[in-house]
Amino acid sequence: MVRLPYLTALTTLLSYGILFVFGHLRDFFRKIFDWSKSNNLQGYAPICLGYEDFYTRRLYLRIQDCFGRPISSAPDSWFDVVERYSNDNNKTLHRTEKTTKCLNLGSYNYLGFAAADEYCTPRVIESLKQYSVSTCSTRVDGGTTKLHTELEELVARFVGKPAAVLFGMGYVTNSAIIPALIGKGGLIISDSLNHNSIVNGARGSGATVRVFQHNNAPHLEEVLREQIAHGQPRTHRPWKKIIVIIEGIYSMEGELCKLPEIIAVCKKYKVYTYLDEAHSIGAVGQTGRGVCELLGVDTADIDIMMGTFTKSFGSCGGYIAASKEIIQHLKRTCPAHLYATSMSPPAVQQVISAMKVILGEDGTNRGAKKLAQIRENSNFFRSELQKMGFEVLGDNDSPIMPIMLYNPAKIPAFSRECLHQNVAIVTVAFPATPLLLARARICISAAHSREDLIKALEVISKVGDLVGIKYFPVEPVKPNKVEHLKKIE
Amino acid sequence: MALAMVNVTASVLNWVSSYFDAPTRAVVFGVPIDGHLVVEALLVVVILFQLTRKSYKPPKKPLTEKEIDELCDDWVPEPLTPQITEDMTYEPPTLESAAGPHAIVNGKEVVNFASANYLGLVGNEKITDSCVGALEKYGVGSCGPRGFYGTIDVHLDCEQKIAKFLGTPDSILYSYGISTIFSVIPAFCKKGDIIVADEGVHWAVQNGLYLSRSTVVYFKHNDMKSLENKLEEVTRRSKHPEKVRRYIVVEAIYQNSGQIAPLDEIVRLKEKYRFRIILDESHSFGVLGNSGRGLADHCGVPIEKIDIITAGMGNALATDGGFCTGSVRVVDHQRLSSSGYVFSASLPPYLASAAIAAVDYLEENPSVLSKLRTNIATLFNELSDVPGLVLASHILSPIVFLKLKKSTGTGKTDIDLLDSIAKQALEEDSVLIATTKRSSLDKCKLPIGLRLFVSASHSESDLLKAAASLKRVAALLIS
Numbered sequence: 001m002v003r004l005p006y007l008t009a010l011t012t013l014l015s016y017g018i019l020f021v022f023g024h025l026r027d028f029f030r031k032i033f034d035w036s037k038s039n040n041l042q043g044y045a046p047i048c049l050g051y052e053d054f055y056t057r058r059l060y061l062r063i064q065d066c067f068g069r070p071i072s073s074a075p076d077s078w079f080d081v082v083e084r085y086s087n088d089n090n091k092t093l094h095r096t097e098k099t100t101k102c103l104n105l106g107s108y109n110y111l112g113f114a115a116a117d118e119y120c121t122p123r124v125i126e127s128l129k130q131y132s133v134s135t136c137s138t139r140v141d142g143g144t145t146k147l148h149t150e151l152e153e154l155v156a157r158f159v160g161k162p163a164a165v166l167f168g169m170g171y172v173t174n175s176a177i178i179p180a181l182i183g184k185g186g187l188i189i190s191d192s193l194n195h196n197s198i199v200n201g202a203r204g205s206g207a208t209v210r211v212f213q214h215n216n217a218p219h220l221e222e223v224l225r226e227q228i229a230h231g232q233p234r235t236h237r238p239w240k241k242i243i244v245i246i247e248g249i250y251s252m253e254g255e256l257c258k259l260p261e262i263i264a265v266c267k268k269y270k271v272y273t274y275l276d277e278a279h280s281i282g283a284v285g286q287t288g289r290g291v292c293e294l295l296g297v298d299t300a301d302i303d304i305m306m307g308t309f310t311k312s313f314g315s316c317g318g319y320i321a322a323s324k325e326i327i328q329h330l331k332r333t334c335p336a337h338l339y340a341t342s343m344s345p346p347a348v349q350q351v352i353s354a355m356k357v358i359l360g361e362d363g364t365n366r367g368a369k370k371l372a373q374i375r376e377n378s379n380f381f382r383s384e385l386q387k388m389g390f391e392v393l394g395d396n397d398s399p400i401m402p403i404m405l406y407n408p409a410k411i412p413a414f415s416r417e418c419l420h421q422n423v424a425i426v427t428v429a430f431p432a433t434p435l436l437l438a439r440a441r442i443c444i445s446a447a448h449s450r451e452d453l454i455k456a457l458e459v460i461s462k463v464g465d466l467v468g469i470k471y472f473p474v475e476p477v478k479p480n481k482v483e484h485l486k487k488i489e
Numbered sequence: 490m491a492l493a494m495v496n497v498t499a500s501v502l503n504w505v506s507s508y509f510d511a512p513t514r515a516v517v518f519g520v521p522i523d524g525h526l527v528v529e530a531l532l533v534v535v536i537l538f539q540l541t542r543k544s545y546k547p548p549k550k551p552l553t554e555k556e557i558d559e560l561c562d563d564w565v566p567e568p569l570t571p572q573i574t575e576d577m578t579y580e581p582p583t584l585e586s587a588a589g590p591h592a593i594v595n596g597k598e599v600v601n602f603a604s605a606n607y608l609g610l611v612g613n614e615k616i617t618d619s620c621v622g623a624l625e626k627y628g629v630g631s632c633g634p635r636g637f638y639g640t641i642d643v644h645l646d647c648e649q650k651i652a653k654f655l656g657t658p659d660s661i662l663y664s665y666g667i668s669t670i671f672s673v674i675p676a677f678c679k680k681g682d683i684i685v686a687d688e689g690v691h692w693a694v695q696n697g698l699y700l701s702r703s704t705v706v707y708f709k710h711n712d713m714k715s716l717e718n719k720l721e722e723v724t725r726r727s728k729h730p731e732k733v734r735r736y737i738v739v740e741a742i743y744q745n746s747g748q749i750a751p752l753d754e755i756v757r758l759k760e761k762y763r764f765r766i767i768l769d770e771s772h773s774f775g776v777l778g779n780s781g782r783g784l785a786d787h788c789g790v791p792i793e794k795i796d797i798i799t800a801g802m803g804n805a806l807a808t809d810g811g812f813c814t815g816s817v818r819v820v821d822h823q824r825l826s827s828s829g830y831v832f833s834a835s836l837p838p839y840l841a842s843a844a845i846a847a848v849d850y851l852e853e854n855p856s857v858l859s860k861l862r863t864n865i866a867t868l869f870n871e872l873s874d875v876p877g878l879v880l881a882s883h884i885l886s887p888i889v890f891l892k893l894k895k896s897t898g899t900g901k902t903d904i905d906l907l908d909s910i911a912k913q914a915l916e917e918d919s920v921l922i923a924t925t926k927r928s929s930l931d932k933c934k935l936p937i938g939l940r941l942f943v944s945a946s947h948s949e950s951d952l953l954k955a956a957a958s959l960k961r962v963a964a965l966l967i968s
Contacts (some may be wrong), residue, residue: 044763045734047677047822068824070640074628095645104492107632107639108834115628124629125621132587132611133620133843134809135604137942141923142592142603145584156865168809169665171833175696179930181569196832204700226565229557241566269561272569303569308832314630316664329570332579335692335928340667346620347837398871426637489676 002393002404003436005471012406019408023058032297055430059408064090066415066427072099075107076115077447082408083425084241089167102419103456105425105442110283110399111370112355112447113314119362120314120353122347140331143342151348152319154355159307160289160299161321163328167336168343170308171197173318176336177306178274179205180329182243187227189220189271190245193253198276208233214253217261220244224269232471239373242271248280248291251340252433252441254394254402259295263302272303282312283399285443288358288371294397315350317343374446381444382451388461393439402428402439403460403469410467411438417463423456534966570862582915587612590946592923600951601942603923607776607887608857609946610807610847611838619846623839626690632834635824639835647841648931651812654848655782656792660814664836666801669811670769671697673799674827676822677767678703678736683727685719686738687711689745692931694738694769704766710935711748716755720762733762741773741784745925745935747882747890748775752788756795765796775805776887781851781858805851808843810836861887861945868943871956877967878959881938892938893967902936907939910962918958 020330043048070082086092107114107477127147137143148166155321156164167173178201182188188209190198193214202209210227213219224242231238244266246257251366259275266273277290285293292299298303304322309315331337357365378399385392391404405411411427418425429438490958537892551559575689586593588604589611590789610616620790622644633639644662652660663669678684682703684919686694689710698705704725709715716737727733739750752768759766770783778786783800792798797819801811813823823830851857862885872891882890896903912919941955 043656044765045731047734047818049732051511053822053826060825068640069635070642070644070645071638074626075632075638079638081638095642104638106637110630113628114630114632116625118627121624121628124624128617128620128624130586131584132589133616133840134611134803134807135588136606136611136803136807137588137604139924140579140581140724140926142588142601142921144581145661149583159917169668171829172668173664173672175668180928196828200700200828204696225557229560238564239566241569244700270564270566272566308834310630310632314628314632316630316834316837325573326570328573333929335696335930336667338926338928339692340665341801341809344809344837344840346624346839347629418861424638430716435831 050349074103074115108311109445112486127349147348157335159321164321180449185240248277254400270305281307332436389473401442599919605804607805623842627838643841659820663811666691666803675701676827692755740769747886747888771801774800806847845868
């Protein structure tokens with residue numbers, strides 16, 4: 001939970017207020033100067049009317065160089081960040097040829113499969129030569145290869161469900177599956193901090209959508225009771241079906257979801273559950289099987305489990321794992337399966353090899369070592385940051401660590417200072433987070449060694465002092481207490 | 490009797506007025522109290538009394554906990570998915586090699602007409618080499634969205650290459666073919682805007698139109714007269730033309746029918762009624778035009794007149810992903826407000842380098858386009874007299890679409906018939922053909938049929954073999 005000190009809230013609101021006032025002033029002068037210039041739109045409405053893109057023009061463009069930094073090597077634990085310069089005060093940025101080697105604390109590379117791997121890459125190149133880059137066809141026409149069927153069986157075995165189906169992109173998985181499962185007359189109850197792909201899928205399905213407070217099982221129960229008792233809005237007919245959508249690890253908070261309590265509530269009220277394990281599959285759990293393993297929930301209790309291959313497996317694409325009937329139904333109706341190009345065969349081979357490494361089926365124990373490494377790294381880093389006095393969110397064992405910044409001016413300050421010291425950090429502001437709660441988000445990887453983490457901690461501590469974000473300093477042990485004890489003895 | 494009533498009433502009135510006009514009876518606190526003041530005081534007291542009483546509302550009886558418990562116990566949800574019957578299980582053919590013009594299915598070599606490999610780039614040496622280089626340098630995935638260190642220099646190079654090839658100022662890459670169009674449309678069209686779209690657009694476009702929450706008007710498939718009528722109607726009804734954005738959404742080559750949109754006509758209408766065009770060129774990029782630059786090149790329309798062009802790269806360019814191009818304003822706007830770009834991981838770098846190599850190949854070998862055109866013409870010729878099936882696509886479209894001359898009754902029996910034709914063609918003649926499959930979520934009402942994707946690397950014997958096989962099987966199965 002975020003503990004926002006009052007003084008910080010006040011200064012943040014004041015900063016945003018000043019920025020808005022200046023933005024409006026500049027808009028006003030821009031309108032006056034443009035009055036004389038001819039309008040070359042000729043009767044077309046402009047692409048953005050009025051204040052629709054106010055935030056982009058006046059706030060985001062000032063700190064544009066903190067986002068979208070291009071890199072020129074693999075997103076491994078150390079990578080090369082391309083330097084950019086601007087001639088017109090950050091409105092447009094141009095690339096240079098120079099690069100700086102920086103420590104990567106921003107990419108989703110939880111198990112270190114991002115760069116060329118000794119087991120995976122030769123097999124990927126072999127599959128590239130055999131199956132070529134793309135099948136140019138949908139899965140149902142002529143785009144299913146042996147690799148796809150092999151991976152579907154492997155994913156089902158890994159996750160612990162009877163069957164699975166693959167898609168070429170994680171975002172499309174959510175947006176196209178939810179409309180296939182539920183339609184008008186159904187109810188979707190989703191966590192208030194769910195990802196944009198789930199929100200889009202829920203909107204596209206036509207069902208009614210209600211939100212429950214983040215990770216709050218009693219509130220979910222309250223919402224369920226009220227909705228079942230009252231039925232559909234205005235007609236009060238009973239709902240056709242109800243699906244509750246939650247995520248394994250929430251990517252902006254780093255928190256694990258309270259899975260056992262939520263599943264208990266869902267079973268009591270006979271509603272279906274949909275778990276999105278985009279960040280947690282492969283990264284948490286004793287053998288990397290996700291939050292179910294970590295929190296001790298039986299996979300048969302969750303109806304549909306979804307995940308992506310981008311984060312822990314170093315590839316691209318998504319999957320859905322559920323019972324055989326649901327998967328067969330999805331293969332017949334889901335538009336992403338029927339109309340979209342099938343996943344690229346080298347990417348499929350990368351996931352197969354990565355899963356084999358994690359399961360230990362490649363003959364070594366690299367998988368177990370990676371899993372132990374990421375757990376150790378996350379816990380070490382988080383406890384050190386908390387000792388330094390930063391406000392760090394997230395649970396133990398989760399590899400995502402947001403550090404709260406709050407003030408809008410601290411976002412570019414923190415990001416640019418860290419880049420000067422060769423540490424690449426990701427900062428997140430509105431609209432991905434609420435307006436007042438800007439943060440810097442750190443993603444730990446199994447490829448980070450202990451020295452890398454210690455260097456990162458030094459740099460973050462120095463920059464944190466400079467920028468002033470150590471909101472909860474730890475009290476040092478008082479010396480006179482020790483004397484008092486000595487006297488009694 | 491009446492007189493007595495009148496007398497009684499008069500005497501009562503006299504009595505009342507005597508009290509009213511009575512001289513001052515009492516003096517309270519120096520204020521003389523006349524009779525009428527007492528009546529007025531009583532009236533005020535009565536009014537106050539009524540005001541302070543609660544007004545009559547039917548009592549609200551919220552459900553008690555016990556009643557809610559009973560309702561929750563009684564409620565029975567529908568099963569999550571409907572029952573699967575025997576005939577619904579369909580296993581697509583599994584490839585055991587690359588999806589080139591000849592592929593291996595179930596151990597046998599087949600002629601492959603189910604891959605949209607228009608330029609024959611599947612298995613191309615140069616593309617494979619550039620991919621191997623990219624895999625060794627960058628790994629497979631890009632591990633992050635574009636805003637958070639997921640932008641790799643190959644992405645920026647690919648965007649510039651495509652923009653230079655088409656002649657537009659800038660372009661933007663998406664990580665998946667179908668997510669391109671359903672992210673672009675909601676980024677530009679909001680609630681209150683007006684969109685006029687063709688009724689034969691595919692599911693991804695329909696989803697984008699639904700997510701944008703704008704008013705959508707459909708016109709008859711590829712019918713310019715119908716389009717003009719709809720534009721006229723919409724312009725007449727619109728109240729604030731400067732505040733409402735208006736778009737026409739069409740595809741260059743329609744996936745559901747193989748027709749080609751007449752772009753010069755559409756541009757003329759757009760300029761007359763002040764609409765913007767969103768053109769989806771997934772199947773025409775790299776196919777139409779003298780140099781493969783798409784529909785604008787083919788129709789001789791300058792590329793600046795088309796506002797937004799999107800395309801999926803999973804067809805002619807034999808890679809994956811998509812791009813969108815247009816003016817600088819159009820492309821910049823998407824970098825922050827397009828959900829499929831901002832909230833999703835970026836395209837794997839080896840696919841971007843494959844796209845760069847494919848565009849290079851197209852620039853260096855424009856002769857592959859004429860080979861593709863001759864192949865399409867040959868196949869068109871051969872298939873013009875298949876018993877029971879009629880050609881429904883345009884002669885220049887690389888998607889050759891055959892539909893049933895006469896429907897067999899219901900949609901289901903049509904699908905079964907077409908599926909059995911495709912199955913027999915595969916098993917007996919080793920020709921892999923695709924039938925159109927419609928999802929239950931798809932709102933398109935165009936007829937289904939058989940689709941053959943022609944490639945520039947098909948040889949003449951392949952085309953003749955496919956035509957002969959179709960004629961034989963159709964004669965057997967369509968009575």
